Amino acid sequence: MGSYTKGSHLRLLTSHRELLVEQVKNTQCILDNLQINGFICNEDIEIIQRSTTKTDQVRKILELVQSKGEECSAYFMHILHEAYDAYIDLRPWFDDIQYTPLDTISAIPVINTDPISKYCEKLRCELGRDTKFITSYSKSEETPLEDLYMDTQMELLNDRGESLGYLQSLDELLGDQGVFNQQAETIFITGDAGVGKSIVLQKLQNLWSQRELKTRAKFFFKFRCRMFSAFKETDEISLKDLIFKHNCYPDGDLDNEVFTYILRFPETVVFTFDGYDEIQMDSDLDNVPEVVSPEEKTRPLLLLMNLLCGKLLKGSRKILSARSGTEIQSRVIRKKVYLKGFSPEHLKRYTALHFPEMEHRTLVMDQLDANPHLCGLCSIPLFSWIILKSFKHLHSVYDNFELPDSCITLTNVFLLLSEVFLGHSTARPGLLKRSPRCPAETFKAGEQKLSAFARLALQGLERGGLVFSIEEVTSCGLDDEDLQFGFLRPASHYDACGGSATFEFLHETLQAFLAAFSLVLDSKISPESILRFFSKCEYKKSHISCLPCLGKSRPRDKDPFQTNFQFTNLFLCGLLSKPNAALLEHIVPPASLNQKRKTLKSYLSNSVRTHLKGLPRYPSTDIEGFKVHAMPNFLWMLRCIFETNSENVAKMTANGISADYIKIAFCNIYSADCSALNFVLHHRRKHLGVDMDNNNINDYGVKQLRPSFSKMTVVRLCVNQLTDSSIEVLAEELVRHKIIKVLGLYQNYITDVGAKLVAKIIEECPHLKTVKLGCNNITGVGGKYLASAIQKSKSIFDVGMWGNSIGDEGADAFAEALKNHPSLTNLSLSANGITSLGGRSLAKALKQNTSLHIFWLIQNKISDDAASEIADAFKSNSALTHLMLMENELTIHGAKLLSEGLTNNTTLKEVNIKGKCVSEEEQQLFEGDKRLRFR
Numbered sequence: 001m002g003s004y005t006k007g008s009h010l011r012l013l014t015s016h017r018e019l020l021v022e023q024v025k026n027t028q029c030i031l032d033n034l035q036i037n038g039f040i041c042n043e044d045i046e047i048i049q050r051s052t053t054k055t056d057q058v059r060k061i062l063e064l065v066q067s068k069g070e071e072c073s074a075y076f077m078h079i080l081h082e083a084y085d086a087y088i089d090l091r092p093w094f095d096d097i098q099y100t101p102l103d104t105i106s107a108i109p110v111i112n113t114d115p116i117s118k119y120c121e122k123l124r125c126e127l128g129r130d131t132k133f134i135t136s137y138s139k140s141e142e143t144p145l146e147d148l149y150m151d152t153q154m155e156l157l158n159d160r161g162e163s164l165g166y167l168q169s170l171d172e173l174l175g176d177q178g179v180f181n182q183q184a185e186t187i188f189i190t191g192d193a194g195v196g197k198s199i200v201l202q203k204l205q206n207l208w209s210q211r212e213l214k215t216r217a218k219f220f221f222k223f224r225c226r227m228f229s230a231f232k233e234t235d236e237i238s239l240k241d242l243i244f245k246h247n248c249y250p251d252g253d254l255d256n257e258v259f260t261y262i263l264r265f266p267e268t269v270v271f272t273f274d275g276y277d278e279i280q281m282d283s284d285l286d287n288v289p290e291v292v293s294p295e296e297k298t299r300p301l302l303l304l305m306n307l308l309c310g311k312l313l314k315g316s317r318k319i320l321s322a323r324s325g326t327e328i329q330s331r332v333i334r335k336k337v338y339l340k341g342f343s344p345e346h347l348k349r350y351t352a353l354h355f356p357e358m359e360h361r362t363l364v365m366d367q368l369d370a371n372p373h374l375c376g377l378c379s380i381p382l383f384s385w386i387i388l389k390s391f392k393h394l395h396s397v398y399d400n401f402e403l404p405d406s407c408i409t410l411t412n413v414f415l416l417l418s419e420v421f422l423g424h425s426t427a428r429p430g431l432l433k434r435s436p437r438c439p440a441e442t443f444k445a446g447e448q449k450l451s452a453f454a455r456l457a458l459q460g461l462e463r464g465g466l467v468f469s470i471e472e473v474t475s476c477g478l479d480d481e482d483l484q485f486g487f488l489r490p491a492s493h494y495d496a497c498g499g500s501a502t503f504e505f506l507h508e509t510l511q512a513f514l515a516a517f518s519l520v521l522d523s524k525i526s527p528e529s530i531l532r533f534f535s536k537c538e539y540k541k542s543h544i545s546c547l548p549c550l551g552k553s554r555p556r557d558k559d560p561f562q563t564n565f566q567f568t569n570l571f572l573c574g575l576l577s578k579p580n581a582a583l584l585e586h587i588v589p590p591a592s593l594n595q596k597r598k599t600l601k602s603y604l605s606n607s608v609r610t611h612l613k614g615l616p617r618y619p620s621t622d623i624e625g626f627k628v629h630a631m632p633n634f635l636w637m638l639r640c641i642f643e644t645n646s647e648n649v650a651k652m653t654a655n656g657i658s659a660d661y662i663k664i665a666f667c668n669i670y671s672a673d674c675s676a677l678n679f680v681l682h683h684r685r686k687h688l689g690v691d692m693d694n695n696n697i698n699d700y701g702v703k704q705l706r707p708s709f710s711k712m713t714v715v716r717l718c719v720n721q722l723t724d725s726s727i728e729v730l731a732e733e734l735v736r737h738k739i740i741k742v743l744g745l746y747q748n749y750i751t752d753v754g755a756k757l758v759a760k761i762i763e764e765c766p767h768l769k770t771v772k773l774g775c776n777n778i779t780g781v782g783g784k785y786l787a788s789a790i791q792k793s794k795s796i797f798d799v800g801m802w803g804n805s806i807g808d809e810g811a812d813a814f815a816e817a818l819k820n821h822p823s824l825t826n827l828s829l830s831a832n833g834i835t836s837l838g839g840r841s842l843a844k845a846l847k848q849n850t851s852l853h854i855f856w857l858i859q860n861k862i863s864d865d866a867a868s869e870i871a872d873a874f875k876s877n878s879a880l881t882h883l884m885l886m887e888n889e890l891t892i893h894g895a896k897l898l899s900e901g902l903t904n905n906t907t908l909k910e911v912n913i914k915g916k917c918v919s920e921e922e923q924q925l926f927e928g929d930k931r932l933r934f935r
């Protein structure tokens with residue numbers, strides 16, 4: 001509506017009367033404001049309150065304000081608009097009518113006297129304050145969330161872990177997109193350590209506090225799951241305690257109106273529970289004893305379980321986050337979002353946020369571009385943050401932007417962070433730039449403090465603790481001043497259930513790093529006992545099944561610290577690696593370092609050997625030979641071997657895979673892991689097929705794998721966010737080595753540019769049998785390149801193009817390829833926008849084809865116009881066994897022609913034209929023809 005004319009408010013109230021009567025629940029706030037500002041008197045209020053129901057009262061109020069004229073009507077609307085939470089259900093209406101108050105009206109104040117909205121306001125205010133900054137390593141460095149937050153890749157998954165596409169904005173998180181279980185109420189966010197689960201929740205909370213989240217939720221309660229393990233065993237709390245005592249208290253709510261409202265309208269409540277993996281418990285969401293009453297006190301964990309299962313406060317929305325690998329029954333999950341970190345494009349934008357000055361940004365970007373492994377690490381936002389902060393540090397200390405080594409490992413990243421922390425505190429003000437210390441000097445100078453932090457971290461890890469009391473901190477030899485280093489920060493007040501101050505490490509991965517440091521630094525820790533956390537990560541034989549990593553095996557074995565142990569082991573490998581010896585020797589006696597290194601290497605070799613022997617073997621369907629399925633901690637083994645930098649262990653691993661094919665699909669591999677994979681695989685003597693489908697590899701990962709492509713006969717990289725730049729690398733390598741048999745690139749971001757490169761691979765690789773290119777962005781142009789290459793290939797057997805858009809132009813080209821093709825047996829051109837025009841060309845080509853057995857053309861636009869040509873092809877074609885034409889535009893007329901055509905053909909087993917264009921009665925006409933199918 002925008003600008004309001006005389007009488008327009010009056011008219012609006014008349015035309016939207018029913019909506020207002022239905023949506024306005026609180027009359028008191030309206031009456032209070034109308035009275036305070038002299039629009040109505042006591043007598044008016046008494047008359048209105050004589051009506052017994054709320055809807056009648058609203059009707060009376062509407063009559064009254066309209067009878068008082070335009071100004072009163074305008075002010076009435078202004079109240080509804082300003083008392084935001086009291087009338088939150090009207091927000092879409094205000095958007096619809098594009099409401100803007102008149103200047104004269106907006107000058108009249110509105111007080112929100114509704115106790116519910118006063119509480120909402122308090123919640124918004126507290127949440128806004130708590131979520132304003134991204135915590136950093138020192139108070140002075142804290143950055144406003146809005147300055148550094150970037151949406152990451154948020155993939156929706158179904159209950160089988162299959163992709164349902166990506167969320168475009170955080171608003172969609174609470175929406176219906178991707179819901180696979182309407183009955184369940186918990187939205188599950190998962191992802192690796194440091195990928196940004198907490199930050200996503202923080203952003204969501206912050207948006208809600210600013211009223212920028214598209215939701216009608218009036219209440220938003222945030223919790224960290226670790227709080228539920230922090231209670232004493234005997235502690236009992238009720239739902240009311242949980243939200244009021246442990247979150248936000250409703251001031252002056254003597255009549256308990258807020259809680260009563262929450263119980264009446266649970267759908268107005270959103271809870272976030274961050275870090276479910278941090279909970280130490282033995283409970284199973286399947287067998288949760290019911291807490292019947294919201295007032296009843298019970299064990300806090302039980303309360304949480306009941307909320308998540310929807311047994312308590314049914315109808316409220318819950319968002320739960322946990323690290324990947326944490327299992328929760330699908331029954332409880334409404335939808336699942338998997339965070340995949342920064343894409344290359346995100347990383348560019350994130351770098352720009354850190355380096356607003358063009359000159360610096362370019363220097364940093366150049367270094368990143370030259371180092372795909374570093375970029376791979378940067379796809380995890382936490383590592384990205386550390387690396388970019390370190391760049392800044394290097395610049396401030398040494399006046400340059402160069403990182404020390406071209407192949408920087410995760411251990412190096414954390415060493416750099418420690419150097420920054422130690423450098424901050426041991427720096428002599430004003431002298432820093434003129435006399436920088438080298439890393440060894442910085443570590444030597446900070447050795448004592450580093451040991452103290454490391455001791456504390458290890459103690460925590462051993463007792464399963466992430467939060468430390470001040471007594472624990474001081475008993476390790478750390479004082480108040482040491483808190484300024486940045487390693488530790490005060491723990492959020494939600495964790496301290498009323499107790500005294502507590503602290504936590506900047507991030508759990510930093511605690512894991514320091515714990516590993518303690519294992520190396522502490523001379524009292526024997527070489528054998530540095531291996532203490534490996535045994536906690538070993539997988540019991542009974543859990544080894546044929547399922548891939550994200551299958552039904554229980555990777556966590558109920559230990560909430562599993563990934564922290566894995567990280568500690570990884571950092572131990574990194575710290576004891578040869579390249580880091582030069583630094584470590586300044587603070588650890590070389591003899592001790594050597595002994596520990598030897599013990600670790602021999603352990604690693606043995607466990608890799610045992611692991612590889614135990615891998616289940618199956619006959620491969622892609623190529624001749626046997627296939628092994630990697631087990632969940634195979635990836636961690638690879639990571640450890642890479643950190644150790646031991647070529648011997650890598651060689652042993654590569655050649656110890658006693659199969660022709662390894663499946664590491666659905667293993668949570670991200671781009672930086674490809675360096676580890678490559679570190680091992682490039683040592684392989686024999687050829688190997690590698691199935692890496694459904695991971696998070698992207699272009700950086702493919703670049704890292706470059707040397708290993710010389711060994712690969714199968715390259716499966718489906719669903720990995722690859723663009724044409726990956727295909728460039730693949731084309732160069734695969735064409736150079738010419739051993740490729742199977743190339744899987746389904747569901748990536750390949751365009752015609754990439755299609756041209758794939759065509760080159762098809763043309764020049766004489767053993768290539770299978771190419772899967774479905775669900776990319778290939779048009780007729782790319783289709784032509786591919787078809788022409790397929791035409792020339794004598795080995796190609798199976799081609800999948802499902803879900804591109806090659807259209808009739810591409811279909812014509814494929815028709816040419818089909819004519820007299822010697823080997824192409826399976827082809828899918830489904831969902832490619834092919835009309836009868838293309839359909840006719842393909843049918844004509846079939847007359848001259850003797851190789852194709854199965855032809856998928858479903859979900860195209862082929863109509864009866866092509867039917868006679870297809871039927872004609874049946875006469876002369878004697879190779880085709882299955883023609884799949886489901887969901888095209890064929891009607892009864894087409895069906896008749898096809899049926900007649902079939903009488904001349906004995907090879908076809910099925911022609912399927914299932915779709916909406918032939919009615920059930922019409923289908924009955926073909927009952928005698930078993931080969932023409934409609935379902």
Ligand SMILES: Nc1ncnc2c1ncn2[C@@H]1O[C@H](COP(=O)(O)OP(=O)(O)OP(=O)(O)O)[C@@H](O)[C@H]1O
Nearest residue numbers: 148149150193194195196197198199323381382385
């Ligand atoms: N979307 C983002 N935008 C900007 N920075 C981010 C983003 N996500 C994460 N970060 C950076 O990474 C750090 C770690 O993120 P966060 O704590 O959310 O990870 P997490 O997935 O919860 O890790 P964990 O499983 O270990 O708890 C943040 O403190 C922030 O500096």
